[in-house]
Amino acid sequence: MAEIRQMLDFLAHPEADCGDINRLLDEQLARVRARLKAMHAMEKQLSRLRAHCEAGHTAAECGILHELTAAAHPRK
Numbered sequence: 001m002a003e004i005r006q007m008l009d010f011l012a013h014p015e016a017d018c019g020d021i022n023r024l025l026d027e028q029l030a031r032v033r034a035r036l037k038a039m040h041a042m043e044k045q046l047s048r049l050r051a052h053c054e055a056g057h058t059a060a061e062c063g064i065l066h067e068l069t070a071a072a073h074p075r076k
């Protein structure tokens with residue numbers, strides 16, 4: 001990861017300010033948290049979608065497909 005390499009660069013500059021390392025870490029944390037949030041939202045959406053089907057029927061009868069179709073064509 002580029003950030004790790006960047007942090008290791010600080011080893012070569014022991015006189016550098018710690019604030020720069022913290023800033024780097026803060027940015028990385030923010031990125032990871034944003035990704036986690038997006039993944040969480042997707043997990044919720046997928047499991048909600050999954051609950052619409054218990055298998056044992058054709059795709060035409062599938063609640064998952066009905067949900068997706070409804071999402072793609074919202075009722076006015």
Ligand SMILES: [Zn+2]
Pocket residue numbers: 052053054055057058059061062063064065
């Ligand atoms: Zn189904």
